[in-house]
Amino acid sequence: MTETFEYVKEITKMSVDFDRWYTDVVRKAEMADYSGVRGCMVIRPYGYAMWEAIQRAFDDMIKSSGHENWYFPLLIPEELLMKEAEHIEGFTPEVAWVTEAGRSGKLDQRLAIRPTSETIIGSIVRRYIQSHRDLPQLTNQWCNVLRWEMRTRLFLRTAEFLWQEGHTFHAFEAEAKEEVDRILEYYREVAEDWLAMPVLVGVKSRSETFAGAVYSKSIEAMMRDGLALQAGTSHFLGQNFSTAYEISFTNRDNQREFCWTTSWGMSTRMVGGLIMAHGDDRGLIVPPRIAPTQVVVVPIFRTDEERARVEAFIETWEKAVRAECRLKVDWSDNRPGEKFNNWELKGVPLRLAVGPRDVEAREVQLADRLTGEKRQVPCAGLFEILPHELKKFQNALYQRALDFRAENTFEVATLQQLLDHFKERNGFVWAPWCGSEECEARVKDESGGVSIRNYDPDEKPSGVCLVCGRPAEHRVAFARAY
RNA sequence: CGGGCGGUGGCUUAGCCCGGCAAAGCGCCUGCUUUGGGAGCAGGAGAUCGCGAGUUCGAAUCUCGCCCGCCCGACCA
Structure with a gap:
């Protein structure tokens, strides 16, 4: 990557x-x-x-x-x-x-x-x-x-x-x-x-x-x-x-x-x-559970004879795999490299490249859209491996998003700290708030649009409001929003 | 809704200032050759220059109005 x-x-x-x-x-x-x-x-x-x-x-x-x-x-x-x-x-x-x-x-x-x-x-x-x-x-x-x-x-x-x-x-x-x-x-x-x-x-x-x-x-x-x-x-x-x-x-x-x-x-x-x-710089990354195509197969061949062999090989496991996940075989005229890039842009989670070498070895090359890793896997177990890999992919994607959020979540105690933060970067910023619309409006005005996203109504913070210094009612998440 | 920028073959853009045969790359079509990370050669098709008015012998180019998009503000899922 x-x-x-x-x-x-x-x-x-x-x-x-x-x-x-x-x-x-x-x-x-x-x-x-x-x-x-x-x-x-x-x-x-x-x-x-x-x-x-x-x-x-x-x-x-x-x-x-x-x-x-x-x-x-x-x-x-x-x-x-x-x-x-x-x-x-x-x-x-x-x-x-x-x-x-x-x-x-x-x-x-x-x-x-x-x-x-x-x-x-x-x-x-x-x-x-x-x-x-x-x-x-x-x-x-x-x-x-x-x-x-x-x-x-x-x-x-x-x-x-x-x-x-x-x-x-x-x-x-x-x-x-x-x-x-x-x-x-x-x-x-x-x-x-x-x-x-x-x-x-x-x-x-x-x-x-x-x-x-x-x-x-x-x-x-x-x-x-x-x-x-x-x-x-x-x-x-x-x-x-x-x-x-x-x-x-x-x-x-x-x-x-x-x-x-x-x-x-x-x-x-x-x-x-x-x-x-x-998403990333190469395009979409679609969560497997939502993905219209979960696994795309890119056949690789030189001659008609090779094409026929690759096709016959794919047919030996295709049906069993289709029963387990949404599979697409890309037989379009494009060259393999072009297909790789296209399906990566579209965020298809897993890709199988299948060429003469793989037919010989009765395996396929499995590539992961999230990590970019490629490895050879035997064709025999594909109908089990792919659902498993998709589940792993789904979890890894969630974990990555969770980590990203953690890296971009902060805590401040005062309005000045909040303003300093948003001058430098975005993200979620937790702060204690008294509950008044005046204080909320002041944050929004002075920061140029940072607003309270939401808060847990049951959580009772101990500090004081980041703006006015009165006792805080809630610990709230501030952010710029779409 | 205010301010700024933009719209030219399917896509990205040059041409606009200084009016005079509408261009390039990519993509597309045909053929050959190729295929494990966006190939190569040859030939070909494709544009009411966003829309409408005006100025002019002549407008992609100048003027005005409108539409769509982008950026910045105000407003909002």
Whole structure:
């Protein structure tokens, strides 16, 4: 891996310009592209396949806990959107409106293109809730949403993006809060166990809370430039929406009560996260559990006769391996070296090179995308070796990300120390905080954008606030964020 | 949404200042030769110069408007 520079063409090196590296990788690895409409991207098959893998993982989790998928309308009447004051105040700046349509022209009431669906889902699901026996309602939908973003970036912040939004309705406050935590745990699992991307799990500060929520929780991952990425959020909405939208039920004592509701979302941004959490100067490194292709085979031959021998040899173990992992044999006309570079750019975890020498020895050359190591392995055990290697790869990738985060995590006691730190480098910086929005805002102002990512609400620190010196309420993680 | 920069075959760019036949490398197609880390030779195709107006005998080049992208700020998953 020392000859990195030589191998890679057309990708800006990470160390030279991380943002350009990211855009280069997304486009050269054929994950996504621009569309010509500002903020709207084309997700290409290789990128979409990763999103599908993420979808499958999370969908299985929520189905196992009783959630059901619905589909709700894209267009939301203005009147409906306007009912929850804080919510609409938070979202208005980025809502796009349909104001005319068809032959009839201008609409009597303009329609919002959903930026999120609390309002319409609440107004519809309320119909199906009369008694405490109808609760909880555990709804989810996979859909697209639109938010008129000022500054966009493929996967990380696009105007239109794909996500799931879960919306649940409960009879009891405690139950709704448990739901928020259950989903947050699912997000952690998706991030850590599937994407090999370690995350901080915690509560958002007031200023970063979802518009209309009582509190929000998030998972926050560290990218390889040391910036934080909020990769999933779960909100406790209290009775804010149920009172605004009159979502109520009759309890056991025959009294009318408002529901306790939650909402939670995870988007195609997750795909951007996996790119930035694992990539290197040669391109992507895709976690095996998400990888559309886990093992790529590059056949090597000179003559037609050699080609036939190599092909016959591959066929002797191909089927058994396919039953265990996602395998692709690259029979394209390119030369081997070109294939090596191409599949490394695409981040395929394992590569098998198979040439006449290997046929003779009944073995293959196994190369590891993460370490760059190559070694010969016998073909006989491939169907066992490869799944094992993929598991090892998944763990090693996670461990590497964990180590990277540890190397880039710091602790400070004062605002000055924090400012000094961020003048030099990025990363996560833990510090005690009194809980006031003033102190939080001051850090943000003086540092030029460093914000509180989240914190563990149960941890009680002993020190004093890094800004004001009053007793600290929480130990919080500061970072620059995407 | 403000400030700065950019858009020329599929990709990366030169040409623009100083208006006069649209160029190079890579990629692509055909053939031969090659194949264990992006090969070589020969031939070939491919461009409304982001879009629209204006100035001019003549615009990739000058002027204005718009669109898209990048960077810096403010705003946000």
